[in-house]
Amino acid sequence: xxxxAESALLVLAALLTGAGAALVTVTMDDTIMADAALAxxxxxxxxxxxxxxxxxxxxxxxxxxxxxxxxxxxxGWIEIYRIDRQAGRLQLAWILxxxxxxxAVLFLLRRRGVEVLRRYRYMFLVAGLGLLLLPLLPxxxxxxxxxxxxxxxxxxxxxxxxxxxxxxxxxxxxxxxAFLASYLADxxxxxxxxxxxxxxxxxxxxRQLLPIFLAFGVSFLVLVYQRDLGASLLLFAVFATMLYxxxxxxxxxxxxxxxxxxxxxxxxxxxxxxxxxxxxxxxxFADFTGTGYQIAQGLFALGSGGLTGAGxxxxxxxxxxxxxxxxxxVAIAEELGLAGGLAVLAAFGLxxxxxxxxxxxxxxxxxxxxxxxxxxxxxxxxxxxxAGVIRLFPVTGITLPFMSYGGSSLLxxxxxxxxLVRISHEERV
Amino acid sequence: MNxxxxxxxxxxxxxxxxxxxxxxxxxAIAGPGYARDPRNVRVFADLTAEERGxxxxxxGIVVARSELTGDGTYVRVYPQGEFYxxxxxxxxxxxxxxxEQTRAADLRSRDDGTLGAVLTELFxxxxxxxxxxxxxxxNIQQAAYAALGDQKGAVVALDPTSGAVLALVSNPSYDPNIxxxxxxxxxxxxxxxxNGPLLNRALTETYAPGSSFKLIVTMAALExxxxxxxxxxxxxxxxxxxNSLSTITNAEEGYCGNGATVSLQQALVISxxxxxxxxxxxxxxxxxxxxxxxxxxxxxISFELPTIASVIPEASTFLNSDAALAQTALGQxxxxxxxxxxxxxxxxxxxxxxxxxxxxxGAITDGGHTVSRTNPRAWLRVISExxxxxxxxxxxxxxxxxxxxxxxxxxxxxxxxxxxxEVPDAAPHTWFVGFAIDxxxxxxxxxVLVESGGYRGDEGTGGSVAAPVAQAVFSAWxxx
Numbered sequence: 001x002x003x004x005a006e007s008a009l010l011v012l013a014a015l016l017t018g019a020g021a022a023l024v025t026v027t028m029d030d031t032i033m034a035d036a037a038l039a040x041x042x043x044x045x046x047x048x049x050x051x052x053x054x055x056x057x058x059x060x061x062x063x064x065x066x067x068x069x070x071x072x073x074x075x076g077w078i079e080i081y082r083i084d085r086q087a088g089r090l091q092l093a094w095i096l097x098x099x100x101x102x103x104a105v106l107f108l109l110r111r112r113g114v115e116v117l118r119r120y121r122y123m124f125l126v127a128g129l130g131l132l133l134l135p136l137l138p139x140x141x142x143x144x145x146x147x148x149x150x151x152x153x154x155x156x157x158x159x160x161x162x163x164x165x166x167x168x169x170x171x172x173x174x175x176x177x178a179f180l181a182s183y184l185a186d187x188x189x190x191x192x193x194x195x196x197x198x199x200x201x202x203x204x205x206x207r208q209l210l211p212i213f214l215a216f217g218v219s220f221l222v223l224v225y226q227r228d229l230g231a232s233l234l235l236f237a238v239f240a241t242m243l244y245x246x247x248x249x250x251x252x253x254x255x256x257x258x259x260x261x262x263x264x265x266x267x268x269x270x271x272x273x274x275x276x277x278x279x280x281x282x283x284x285f286a287d288f289t290g291t292g293y294q295i296a297q298g299l300f301a302l303g304s305g306g307l308t309g310a311g312x313x314x315x316x317x318x319x320x321x322x323x324x325x326x327x328x329x330v331a332i333a334e335e336l337g338l339a340g341g342l343a344v345l346a347a348f349g350l351x352x353x354x355x356x357x358x359x360x361x362x363x364x365x366x367x368x369x370x371x372x373x374x375x376x377x378x379x380x381x382x383x384x385x386x387a388g389v390i391r392l393f394p395v396t397g398i399t400l401p402f403m404s405y406g407g408s409s410l411l412x413x414x415x416x417x418x419x420l421v422r423i424s425h426e427e428r429v
Numbered sequence: 430m431n432x433x434x435x436x437x438x439x440x441x442x443x444x445x446x447x448x449x450x451x452x453x454x455x456x457a458i459a460g461p462g463y464a465r466d467p468r469n470v471r472v473f474a475d476l477t478a479e480e481r482g483x484x485x486x487x488x489g490i491v492v493a494r495s496e497l498t499g500d501g502t503y504v505r506v507y508p509q510g511e512f513y514x515x516x517x518x519x520x521x522x523x524x525x526x527x528x529e530q531t532r533a534a535d536l537r538s539r540d541d542g543t544l545g546a547v548l549t550e551l552f553x554x555x556x557x558x559x560x561x562x563x564x565x566x567x568n569i570q571q572a573a574y575a576a577l578g579d580q581k582g583a584v585v586a587l588d589p590t591s592g593a594v595l596a597l598v599s600n601p602s603y604d605p606n607i608x609x610x611x612x613x614x615x616x617x618x619x620x621x622x623x624n625g626p627l628l629n630r631a632l633t634e635t636y637a638p639g640s641s642f643k644l645i646v647t648m649a650a651l652e653x654x655x656x657x658x659x660x661x662x663x664x665x666x667x668x669x670x671x672n673s674l675s676t677i678t679n680a681e682e683g684y685c686g687n688g689a690t691v692s693l694q695q696a697l698v699i700s701x702x703x704x705x706x707x708x709x710x711x712x713x714x715x716x717x718x719x720x721x722x723x724x725x726x727x728x729x730i731s732f733e734l735p736t737i738a739s740v741i742p743e744a745s746t747f748l749n750s751d752a753a754l755a756q757t758a759l760g761q762x763x764x765x766x767x768x769x770x771x772x773x774x775x776x777x778x779x780x781x782x783x784x785x786x787x788x789x790x791g792a793i794t795d796g797g798h799t800v801s802r803t804n805p806r807a808w809l810r811v812i813s814e815x816x817x818x819x820x821x822x823x824x825x826x827x828x829x830x831x832x833x834x835x836x837x838x839x840x841x842x843x844x845x846x847x848x849x850x851e852v853p854d855a856a857p858h859t860w861f862v863g864f865a866i867d868x869x870x871x872x873x874x875x876x877v878l879v880e881s882g883g884y885r886g887d888e889g890t891g892g893s894v895a896a897p898v899a900q901a902v903f904s905a906w907x908x909x
């Protein structure tokens with residue numbers, strides 16, 4: 001695919017937002033058509049600008065990634081706009097900011113490439129853990145944590161009368177992946193060395209296992225103090241799969257699975273919020289008006305969407321709690337039907353495949369592990385939230401990359417894509 | 430490292446594949462169920478805003494339509510008022526019942542203003558609301574209501590060869606417009622009405638079947654080869670029940686035949702209690718209960734609208750009680766039937782022993798053309814063809830020269846059995862269960878139930894109260 005084809009696809013994604021906004025305006029009997037012009041303009045400026053940055057500073061990169069990301073962002077944006085016009089306009093600002101930030105990352109990495117990230121690995125670790133713990137800041141400070149929907153994973157900065165909320169966990173996951181890639185690139189041989197045996201399992205020296213216990217500890221703390229099942233599972237899954245990616249030793253996956261199972265059981269026993277989620281997953285209609293309400297409404301939306309959907313603006317996603325964030329996919333599947341839902345799944349599958357392709361072709365252990373780690377983060381997060389809303393798994397309450405409403409998630413995932421793009425460029429230099 | 434990457438990528442993509450399967454299941458397989466779930470308010474959300482399709486009778490009378498109001502929303506109007514309240518039901522912004530509920534998805538417009546809809550319409554498809562065509566014949570429905578008049582009761586008429594419901598009447602009824610445009614006071618009055626106009630007596634109330642249950646006992650005798658129509662049964666004027674203080678006598682007091690024997694056919698024709706009580710005991714509980722269950726007792730009839738099962742106690746409960754079995758054989762004691770169940774018994778006899786699955790919606794149409802049509806399906810093989818022929822002959826005689834004579838219509842062959850079920854401290858429930866065949870060979874099966882002896886009160890019998898209603902139904906059928 002040429003760079004021009006890539007540009008053409010980006011233009012198509014931009015036009016899609018315009019058509020979507022126009023359709024929503026018509027079906028919902030709004031009168032203001034301005035957004036139908038504003039949205040493609042913002043998409044063209046944002047993703048067009050990012051494409052220019054890619055052409056300048058990552059000219060040898062894959063060409064398929066950006067159009068897919070733009071497509072997912074566009075479809076997600078139309079649905080956000082359909083659910084809440086004001087949120088849609090705000091999200092346009094985040095899209096502009098996110099693509100700018102992604103371009104800035106490409107600019108910063110232009111000379112020495114992603115290699116430069118290795119230098120700061122301990123800074124990343126400290127910053128990552130710090131960001132994770134940030135929501136625990138007490139209420140009295142100007143910068144403090146807030147509890148939204150029972151989970152304490154937000155921070156709010158009160159500056160005078162204005163306030164500003166962020167989910168620092170989104171940035172933390174990138175920093176931690178960068179640290180892990182660098183750490184594992186140095187240590188993967190030691191970790192893969194398994195001189196001891198424990199029954200049928202080969203096990204490494206106990207001190208080598210320290211990081212995985214540390215990871216488990218951090219994830220568990222997140223679960224306990226922030227009551228955030230999704231972020232906790234995501235972190236732990238990324239730790240475990242990156243260890244496996246670096247060592248090719250199934251021992252790590254088995255040990256991690258055992259820890260998750262044990263931890264999960266313990267959590268289900270002792271934490272009411274975990275219990276409630278599991279119960280709502282197994283029997284959503286048992287407490288239809290209470291804990292099962294969101295899952296049941298999600299299923300009704302999926303069922304009412306059917307094969308071809310109600311059409312943009314013609315469904316009732318406003319009936320589903322958190323339709324524009326956790327449940328954005330269900331809202332899309334209601335309005336675009338199974339056909340639209342499968343198309344979104346296919347796009348995510350392609351993005352993930354491209355990510356792994358980049359990891360496999362990357363030149364050295366660090367780049368490989370960084371690309372794999374970022375792809376795994378994206379993949380696991382997508383699987384966790386989608387499995388939750390389709391009722392394959394309890395709902396864990398994390399965002400769907402590129403599609404959910406919210407700035408932190410969009411910014412973090414666009415930066416993630418920029419780093420992947422840069423790694424794919426470096427394989428050619 | 431690449432080998433581990435490959436495995437991980439397969440793992441994640443397998444996860445995506447699992448999502449594809451799960452999403453397909455939720456939207457395509459379980460989806461229609463979610464879409465229709467009564468708790469899914471989407472089904473009702475559009476009712477007030479959107480136009481819904483018409484509901485029509487088989488002969489084209491509109492019984493439900495949408496009317497545009499001043500503020501641009503639609504309201505449901507039921508031009509035939511109480512004639513179809515229990516069948517069509519009603520639909521308001523928040524609740525619905527009857528066909529309005531079960532066929533909500535068909536009645537909704539699919540012109541949802543989406544791009545897909547616009548394109549489909551460009552290619553000539555009509556996405557406007559679809560019409561639901563009932564199998565009910567308006568003339569028969571009206572005649573059944575008229576014949577019941579002020580009497581509480583129910584009438585179910587079916588086409589025995591297809592199962593199509595030709596009339597479905599529960600009296601007293603109510604005006605469904607009260608739910609769509611009426612006042613709260615009118616609604617409350619309806620809910621508090623002690624005559625129970627909201628009850629569907631045809632489908633969700635059971636009554637002792639009385640002598641109409643002798644049809645089932647006769648089926649048991651024929652099917653087990655215990656007897657044929659000419660088999661002679663003992664004729665007594667009074668039957669003392671074993672281990673019991675009760676005795677059984679005949680309605681007219683006295684003997685049924687010559688005082689020694691009476692044929693099975695004659696016993697059915699004049700509804701001989703003593704002979705049938707003895708027959709029931711001689712057949713045994715297993716045979717009687719099996720025959721009832723073969724006809725559909727103890728199971729819910731799968732139907733467009735909610736029904737409840739007709740019941741007969743398990744055979745084992747009669748183990749040491751021939752008295753209970755004798756009374757059950759007369760349709761008393763604990764056996765109970767819905768009017769639709771008894772209509773299906775008659776329909777099975779008329780249809781060579783097979784009861785067809787009853788249905789109420791014949792077709793869905795879209796503008797001019799038919800979108801879907803209901804295909805008749807067999808429900809139960811109740812009795813053999815031979816037994817059906819024997820029983821038909823006996824039922825014809827019961828109308829020609831027996832208790833059912835008031836159901837006779839000139840020019841038709843009419844078959845039937847009356848029932849008068851004693852009710853403690855009240856007037857008896859009266860039944861007529863039968864069918865008619867015209868000169869073309871077309872047929873109609875009917876069950877009439879009139880509560881508490883109807884106009885005649887304590888004096889009421891199946892022959893005097895219910896049979897004339899059946900006669901009115903048969904006449905209306907011939908005329909239309």
